[in-house]
Amino acid sequence: MSGQIDAAFEGALGDFHLDTTFTAAMSGVTALFGPSGSGKTTALRCIAGLTRMQGRLSVNGRDWQSAKAFIPAHQRPVGYVFQDANLFPHLTVTGNLNFAAKRAGKRSNGDSPAIDFDETIDLLGLAPLMQRMPAALSGGERQRVAVGRALLSRPQVLLMDEPLSGLDQAAKADILPYLESLTDTLAIPVLYVSHDIGEVARLADHMVLLNSGRAIASGTIGDMLERLDLGLLVEPFEESVLATAEVTGHDPKYRLTRLICCGQPLTIPEADLAIGETVRLRIRARDVALATKRPEGISIRNILEGHIAEISAAPGAAHAETLVDINGARLRARITLEALAELELCVGAPVFALVKSVTFDGRSIAAKPQN
Amino acid sequence: MRFGVSLCLLTLALAFRPAAAETANIAVAANFAAPARAISEAFDGKTRLSIGATGQLFLQISQGAPYDVFLAADQARPALAIAEGLGIKGSSFTYALGRLVLFSRDSNRVTGLESLWDQSLRKIAIANPATAPYGAAAVDLLQALDVFEALEPKIVQGKNVTQAYQFAAVGAADLAIVAASLTMGRTKRGYTLLIPADMHRPIAQDAALLARGQNNATAKAFLAFLKSPEALAIMHRYKYDAPMNVSSARKTDG
Amino acid sequence: MDDIWQPIWLSIRLATVTTAFLLVLGAPLAWWLARSPRRWKEAVAAIVAMPLVLPPTVLGFYLLLALGPDGPAQYLNGHGLAFTFEGLVIGSIIYSLPFVVQPIRNAFEAFGEKPLEAAATLGAGPWDRFWHVALPLARPGILTGAVLGFAHTIGEFGVVLMIGGDIPGETRVLSVAIYDYVETLQWRKAHLLAGGMVAFAFIVVLAVLLLNRRPTRQGASA
Numbered sequence: 001m002s003g004q005i006d007a008a009f010e011g012a013l014g015d016f017h018l019d020t021t022f023t024a025a026m027s028g029v030t031a032l033f034g035p036s037g038s039g040k041t042t043a044l045r046c047i048a049g050l051t052r053m054q055g056r057l058s059v060n061g062r063d064w065q066s067a068k069a070f071i072p073a074h075q076r077p078v079g080y081v082f083q084d085a086n087l088f089p090h091l092t093v094t095g096n097l098n099f100a101a102k103r104a105g106k107r108s109n110g111d112s113p114a115i116d117f118d119e120t121i122d123l124l125g126l127a128p129l130m131q132r133m134p135a136a137l138s139g140g141e142r143q144r145v146a147v148g149r150a151l152l153s154r155p156q157v158l159l160m161d162e163p164l165s166g167l168d169q170a171a172k173a174d175i176l177p178y179l180e181s182l183t184d185t186l187a188i189p190v191l192y193v194s195h196d197i198g199e200v201a202r203l204a205d206h207m208v209l210l211n212s213g214r215a216i217a218s219g220t221i222g223d224m225l226e227r228l229d230l231g232l233l234v235e236p237f238e239e240s241v242l243a244t245a246e247v248t249g250h251d252p253k254y255r256l257t258r259l260i261c262c263g264q265p266l267t268i269p270e271a272d273l274a275i276g277e278t279v280r281l282r283i284r285a286r287d288v289a290l291a292t293k294r295p296e297g298i299s300i301r302n303i304l305e306g307h308i309a310e311i312s313a314a315p316g317a318a319h320a321e322t323l324v325d326i327n328g329a330r331l332r333a334r335i336t337l338e339a340l341a342e343l344e345l346c347v348g349a350p351v352f353a354l355v356k357s358v359t360f361d362g363r364s365i366a367a368k369p370q371n
Numbered sequence: 372m373r374f375g376v377s378l379c380l381l382t383l384a385l386a387f388r389p390a391a392a393e394t395a396n397i398a399v400a401a402n403f404a405a406p407a408r409a410i411s412e413a414f415d416g417k418t419r420l421s422i423g424a425t426g427q428l429f430l431q432i433s434q435g436a437p438y439d440v441f442l443a444a445d446q447a448r449p450a451l452a453i454a455e456g457l458g459i460k461g462s463s464f465t466y467a468l469g470r471l472v473l474f475s476r477d478s479n480r481v482t483g484l485e486s487l488w489d490q491s492l493r494k495i496a497i498a499n500p501a502t503a504p505y506g507a508a509a510v511d512l513l514q515a516l517d518v519f520e521a522l523e524p525k526i527v528q529g530k531n532v533t534q535a536y537q538f539a540a541v542g543a544a545d546l547a548i549v550a551a552s553l554t555m556g557r558t559k560r561g562y563t564l565l566i567p568a569d570m571h572r573p574i575a576q577d578a579a580l581l582a583r584g585q586n587n588a589t590a591k592a593f594l595a596f597l598k599s600p601e602a603l604a605i606m607h608r609y610k611y612d613a614p615m616n617v618s619s620a621r622k623t624d625g
Numbered sequence: 626m627d628d629i630w631q632p633i634w635l636s637i638r639l640a641t642v643t644t645a646f647l648l649v650l651g652a653p654l655a656w657w658l659a660r661s662p663r664r665w666k667e668a669v670a671a672i673v674a675m676p677l678v679l680p681p682t683v684l685g686f687y688l689l690l691a692l693g694p695d696g697p698a699q700y701l702n703g704h705g706l707a708f709t710f711e712g713l714v715i716g717s718i719i720y721s722l723p724f725v726v727q728p729i730r731n732a733f734e735a736f737g738e739k740p741l742e743a744a745a746t747l748g749a750g751p752w753d754r755f756w757h758v759a760l761p762l763a764r765p766g767i768l769t770g771a772v773l774g775f776a777h778t779i780g781e782f783g784v785v786l787m788i789g790g791d792i793p794g795e796t797r798v799l800s801v802a803i804y805d806y807v808e809t810l811q812w813r814k815a816h817l818l819a820g821g822m823v824a825f826a827f828i829v830v831l832a833v834l835l836l837n838r839r840p841t842r843q844g845a846s847a
Contacts, residue, residue: 050742073745074753080746086739090761099757103748153747396792402807412736421791422805430686434693436790555810 003060005200007045007156007187011053018042018053022208022215026060029183029190031200031250032223034210040193041083041208044159047191048080049073059157077107078149081160085142087134087149094130094141096149104154115151123185124148124178140171144178158190164199173362179203201225201242201282202366226323227331239321240284240364241332247273256357261331267301268360280366285321287359291352292343302355304331308347313337324353331355394418396437396583396591400425400444402505402532402550403467403576404415407442408610410602416589424531426502430455432581440583440593442466442576445504449579462580466597468612469574470551471508471566474539480546481562487518487546495525496544498532504574509548511571550574551610568612575614631794632802635822638776639710639798643717647725647774650718652767655726656755659733670730674723681720685787688716692788708790713798715786717778725774732766733759768836776829780822819835 008021018039025029032040045051049064050073057065064071087096101117121127124144134142143163149157162177164172174197183190183203184197194200200207201221217224222242245261255270261281273279294303306326313320320340324331331353345351396416399407404422411418423431423445432452443449443459446465452458473481480486487495498506506528513519527543529535532550539547540561554563560580578597584590596602603613658670676684692698692712698705706712740762744754760767782800789796791805801817806815 047747050745073742074748074750076746080743082739082743083740086743088740088758088762089736090764099744099749100747103753107748122659149747159746262682398790401808404805405810408809418794419803421793421797422808423786423791427787430689431708431787431790434689434695434707435704437792539747 004058005047005060005191006056006058007043007047008057009043009053009055011055013042013051016042016213018046018213018214020210020215022210022218024189024191025206026189027187028205029192029203030206030208031204032191032210033046033195033197033200033204033207034195036195037212038195038210039213040210041161042213043205043215044161044191044193045324047157048078048159049076050080064240075107077154077156077157079153079155081143081146081150081158081163083162084166085134085139085145085146087142087145089134089138090278093126093137093145094133096134096145097126097152100149100152104152108268115154115194117152120148120151123182132281139167140169140175143167143171143175147179147182156188157199158186158188160190160192162195163192165194165196169236176202197225198282201240202280202363226332230231239286239332239334240282241330243283243329244282245279245329247275247277249275260330262304262327264304264326265302266304266355267357268365269357269362271362273365281360282364282366283331283355284359284364285334287355288324288331288333288341289354290324290333290335290339290345292349294352295354298354299356300354301357304355305350306331306353308345311340311345311347324351326353391608393587395419395439395587395593397430397440397442397590397593398436399442400428400436400576402444402469402552403442403611405552405555406467406606406611409605409609410597411437411593412455413601413605414593414596416592418589436447437467437583438543438581439587439590440578441581442578444469444576446575446581449577452579452581457581458579459585464594464598465575465576465614466578467576467606468568468614469505469508469576470568470610470612471505471512471548471571471574472551472554472563472610473534473566474547474549474554474561474563476561477538477545477559477563481564483564484516484566485515486564487516487522492522492525494527494538494544494546495522496527496529496535496538496547496549498535498549499528501530501531503588504572505548505550506535508571508574512548512566515570547554555609559560576611628793629802629818632797632799632818635710635794635797636799637693639713639717640775642714643721643778644725644771644775646714646718647721648767648771651722651725651770652760654731655729655735655770656730656733656759658726658730673726673830676720677723681781682787684720685716685784688719689800692716707788708792708796710795713785713789715797716784717781720781720784721774721777725770725779728766728770728773729763730766732763732769735766736762765836769833772829772833772836776826779825 003026005024007023007025010019010316016037017038020039020043032043034040042051046053046055047057049071052070055065056067063069064076088099091099124147126145126148129137129141129145130346137145146279167175180203192204204221206219207221207224209224210216217227225241243261245259245266247257247259249258250256250270251258256267257271257273259266259268304326306324308322309325309330310323311320319334319336321334322335324333333353380518381608396419397407398421401422401424407420411420411482421438425448428441429452431447432441433455441449449458449463453460453463473486475481480489496590497509499509500506513522527538529538535547536549536553538544551565554561578592578594580594606613658666689707690696692705692707692715694705696705705714740758741754744758750758780800781798781802785796785798786801791797791801797805799822803815806812806818809817
């Protein structure tokens with residue numbers, strides 16, 4: 001089938017067994033998400049042809065691997081960004097980029113768009129780095145060069161293997177905006193491997209969830225985050241949903257930004273956003289409280305009216321996960337079983353979801369609408 | 372006028388002399404290298420010397436080494452070469468006889484043959500008698516003097532006579548019985564006593580014309596030159612004896 | 626026989642030709658040893674390393690038989706390659722092989738798979754990766770191998786004497802010339818050549834140590 005990436009791999013690496021089948025779209029960012037050791041990197045390497053396992057792979061109608069054939073890595077039009085950048089230590093940044101550019105024509109067979117050298121440098125802010133050797137670059141700078149190098153090879157698919165996990169918070173914060181603008185402007189699909197739900201929530205449009213070498217679920221990022229049954233696989237602290245909101249104004253006096261989310265007002269600390277801009281907000285389950293009556297005299301600014309759509313009690317724990325429907329959008333709320341019983345909450349019950357404004361920070365806002 | 376004619380004739384004679392313009396390649400045993408060089412310089416003809424251990428030279432000759440003449444340190448190898456068709460029958464002869472000396476760094480050790488009875492001797496070095504004629508001759512000497520059994524526990528063997536010499540030169544052995552030629556030019560470093568030749572088997576060193584040199588006039592001339600008084604005098608300077616001086620010198624028959 | 630420069634020049638020629646051959650033969654061999662998954666590759670590595678432990682006279686003996694008129698070399702020209710410069714080159718290649726292959730292999734193993742994987746994802750085929758990524762990254766090891774191979778060949782004695790036969794101008798290399806001067810009691814010349822060799826050996830060892838310290842600092846555009 002054209003217009004997709006169809007992958008199925010089966011094999012073993014030492015003790016680890018991979019047996020996974022999934023598809024991804026030929027546009028947008030698809031995250032391969034799962035805990036460490038779930039096989040995401042292995043699957044990515046199989047797609048690149050760096051690891052060889054039994055299986056099949058078809059990209060946009062062309063067979064890259066089948067029972068009869070295996071196209072070797074250097075003939076596959078992929079760009080690969082390694083976890084540790086993996087720049088050539090004996091070449092400058094310019095040398096690294098030229099290495100890719102010089103070989104770009106060989107395997108593109110016209111299907112991948114031509115990438116402009118200077119545009120790529122601008123997009124990733126590489127101009128001041130051009131004459132430096134990789135050893136003289138910071139971790140974040142190296143990753144940016146690595147992304148640029150991968151793009152300059154004119155790939156049909158960009159594969160990124162946990163590109164941020166080797167960086168400290170400051171470097172991550174530095175490079176994320178570049179990645180965001182990149183994924184916005186790219187015409188080619190990106191497969192993004194990560195075990196960090198925050199990154200995934202911010203960058204991805206779709207997600208394939210892997211665990212113990214198998215792909216167990218896939219879907220749009222919004223849908224996947226709302227699925228309570230998958231809660232075990234995401235670190236409980238981070239379980240969240242994505243909500244779309246539109247900026248309506250700023251309050252300079254109190255340094256707040258006002259938005260409309262699912263038809264109701266939302267307030268967050270001042271953010272550098274334009275009025276009318278649509279943003280993606282990530283709201284963690286543990287930051288949402290429920291009330292059966294609209295509270296008064298309370299510090300919480302955000303009080304959203306809706307009803308309970310789903311309840312799931314975590315086995316052996318003191319809390320339960322609930323999904324609250326607010327004009328069609330969903331919020332997760334995590335509350336104690338005691339509260340659940342006391343408030344007599346059940347599916348369909350009208351509730352108010354309370355979200356503290358201060359829980360929103362730079363990491364939970366992405367200037368990109370959910371696809 | 373007559374002088375002029377003689378000069379012309381001499382010049383013509385020189386011009387038309389069957390000039391031995393060919394080069395003779397001579398394989399010479401290491402212990403005879405120094406006198407061989409001096410002899411080849413005295414010889415009127417082009418020679419190239421290649422030096423090695425007799426055994427190695429023999430091996431190389433059997434593998435086609437480009438030598439015309441073989442000057443060995445024993446009699447066995449030239450005979451073997453001829454037997455295997457590598458050398459020309461009848462061409463072998465003894466070109467020199469080796470002499471033995473007692474050698475030591477310490478002057479007290481070489482007062483005379485009686486030095487061998489000295490109780491304070493700890494180690495005495497000889498060449499391996501199984502492989503080196505000089506070693507076998509050294510054993511002959513000790514047996515002739517009836518001290519072999521007494522000295523046997525003190526004997527150390529070098530793989531060749533040069534190594535035996537080196538043992539004594541550095542003091543690891545108190546005394547060595549080695550080739551006289553080895554101590555040429557080194558007498559300042561030690562003391563030597565020449566051993567009478569009749570106290571041991573003759574250390575005959577044979578030469579042979581090799582198959583490759585059978586049509587080489589220079590090679591044949593060189594072999595002849597070895598028997599000349601001039602060559603013999605050089606050899607004597609390097610502490611080798613001329614073969615005819617010892618009645619027991621054997622001539623091999625091809 | 627008394628030309629002191631002839632053996633020096635001969636040794637330099639021999640070492641240069643041998644080292645050139647060894648780099649061309651040894652780099653691909655080292656590459657294969659570094660990267661092949663086959664189980665018998667260490668057996669090959671052991672064979673390559675054998676000249677390290679074999680006594681030179683043993684090696685020389687078997688080489689002489691192989692290069693002689695009764696050995697396989699006879700099919701080349703009827704009488705084999707012993708006692709020729711070409712024969713010395715072959716003997717030296719075998720004798721110095723581990724000194725060139727080992728440092729290059731180590732250098733190839735040192736940078737691992739990752740740069741090559743990166744190169745493959747950028748469209749570089751096997752030869753492209755070898756030439757533009759592996760060789761530049763292995764450069765210190767290649768230089769070390771070249772220097773060691775050259776020096777080792779200069780210092781050869783037992784093997785060369787056995788298969789070369791000490792023929793002036795053709796196979797009388799430096800080490801053999803020193804031996805000859807000693808045997809013919811020309812001690813001044815022996816001292817001269819030997820002293821030169823000691824100085825040369827010192828420079829070689831120094832060069833290898835310095836080469837192994839310098840990081841690949843040069844930048845280039847591939």
